[in-house]
Amino acid sequence: MKKVNIGGVPEHFNLAWYLTLKNGEYKDQDINLRWHDYHGGTGAMCKALRSGEIDMAVILTEGVIKDIIDGNPSKIVQTFVESPLNWGIHVAADSSFKTVEDIKGKRAAISRYGSGSHLMAYINAKNNNWDLEKDLNFEVIKNLDGAVRGLTEGKADYFMWEKFTTKPIVDDGIFRRIANFPTPWPCFVIAVREDFIENDGDTLKTILDIINQTTSEFKSIPSIDKTIANRYEQELEDVQEWLSLTEWSQTVMTEDTINNVQNQLFDLNIIPKKVDYLDLIHKI
Template identity: 80%
Template sequence: MKKVNIGGVPEHFNLAWYLTLKNSEYKDEDINLRWHDYYGGTGAMCKALRNGDIDIAVILTEGIIKDIIDGNPSKIVQTFVQTPLIWGVHVAHNSDYKKVEDLKGTKAAISRYGSGSHLMAYINAENNNWDLEKDLDFEVIKNLNGAVKGLTEGKADYFLWEKFTTKPLVDDGVFRRIDNCPSPWPCFVIAVRNEFIDNNKEELKTILNIINNTTSDFKDIPSIDKSIANRYEQQLEDVQEWLSITEWSQELIDKKTVMNVQKELFALNIIPEIVEYEKLTLKL
């Protein structure tokens, strides 16, 4: 049986992977797919791909594009979630900041440099016409638990994270969400190490076929809203809202989208150059 390591964030977006693993769908095809949760998000997964700790990552589009340009020997083989990610802009519940303009020049908590929370802080700053050099400052907090500690203790002033994941913390009075900042592109893609692609193309195609069969009918799974609410400790109405605005994909991300992401990252000085579509993606 072929052992394959895959990584992703332990969030509701990835429930389809959990369901297919629970049903032993990969084992039925002689593939031992091992899921690894990455609480540190995109930056941690980029490192794991580089180190060979995982073969496949379900990862933020902007983060993996940046890291491949920076030398990560991987390719995007498919879009996973087609719709944008809705990032909430959060402050500590008792913070004096009431609106996003109040955050200009303050310190953003980020999981690590090159992570989604880091890159989206730039997008948020650009959306609000801030000076990207003077008005941005960062505190590395590693993960969501680190953000809770960092904002509560005043080490950082605000934090961008997926709004439905952080909603329980808002409901519990830990965070206050003062704005939303949608990513300007499809949020999650599936990236694979080049070495794995070269040696295991058929197994990779099988894995993608299995997950795509589940995501294509995901919203029709009986009581899927209740399953998500229970598993991820979310309010049922929040899950239903999230399901209504989320679309999965079974296709490779298109050239126009990849170029738009790169143009945005280049304009923000996050990547040093814009590269060919084929350097970032591979059609299987």
């Protein structure tokens, strides 16, 4: 049986992986797929891909594109979630900050450099015409639990994370969300180490076929909204709103979309250069 390690965030976007694993669909194809939760998000997964700790990752588009350009020996094999990620901008519940303008120049909590929370702080700054040198400051907090501590203890001033994931923390009166905005591109892709693509292409294709079958039917699974609400401790109406906004993909990202991501990251000095489409993408 072929062992394959895959990483992702322990969030509702990835429930389809849990369901296919629970059903034994990979084992039926002689594949021992091992899922690893990465609470540290994209930055932690990029590091794990580089080291060979995992073979595959379900990862934020902008983060893995940056890391591949920076030398990560991986390629994007397909889009996983076609819709944008809805980022919430959060402050401590008792903070004096009320608007996005109030956090200009303040300290952004980020899971790590190169993470989605780090890169989206730049996108937010650009959208608000801030000075990227003077108006951005960062405090590394590792994960969501670290963000809770960082904001409540005053070590950081604001934190950007997917708004439905943080909604229970807002509901509990720990965070207050002052704004939200969607990413200007599809949010999650599946990235795979190049050596795995070269040596285990058939295994990879089988894994993608299985997960794509499930995501294509995901919204029609009976009581899927209740399953998500219970598993991720979300309010049912929040889950239903999230499902209405979220579209999965079973295809590779287009060259136009890849170029859009690169153009924005390059303009923000997040990447040092733009590369060819096929330096980032591998078509199965």
